[in-house]
Structures are given as C-alpha cells and as structure tokens.
Amino acid sequence: MSKPILLASAIGLALPLLSAATPAAAQSCEALWYQRNEIYKAQGYCFRTQRGIRAFGNAGCQYDNMEDVPLSANQRRLVAEIQREERAYGCPL
Helix, strand or coil, X not given: CCHHHHHHHHHHHHXXXXXXXXXXXXXXXXXXXXXXXXXXXXXXXXXXXXXXXXXXXXXXXXXXXXXXXXXXXXXXXXXXXXXXXXXXXXXXX
C-alpha cells in the first residue's frame, strides 16, 4: 500500500475515536460531578444549584458552605482526586 493510502486509512480509523472523545468526556464529567457531590450530600451539604438540588435534594441538609462540611481526611483526598480528573477532562467545576 502506498503512503497516502495508509495515511488516509489511519485517519479514517482515527476519526471515530476522536469524535467519541467528546461524549465520553461529557459522560465522565457527569459521573465525576455526581461522585464528588455525593460525598458532600452524605455529610449534610445544602445544594444551591438547581442541578444539585435535582440530583440530591436538600432534605436533612445542615451546611450552606462547602468549607463547613465535616469531611474526613479520606473524603477530602477523594474529592481532590475527583477534581483533578475533572480538570483533566476539562469539565466545568
């Protein structure tokens, strides 16, 4: 096979993979957002955004400020890891 044909074949094979990156990242962003906020919900955070309220509600919430939510060292580490992944995917924070 000639080089132009190989290059065209490689590009043709790569295009579906490249176009799939955006939906996968969006799906991952949604999952990461949910995981991160699930930690806060379990510890009593009162969500302010419609997205957060729709996903988790505010029943039984105790903390209006995220900084006041009592997270364990392990939970803080996990939140930081999730936020790093969100930044890597380019997710809105």
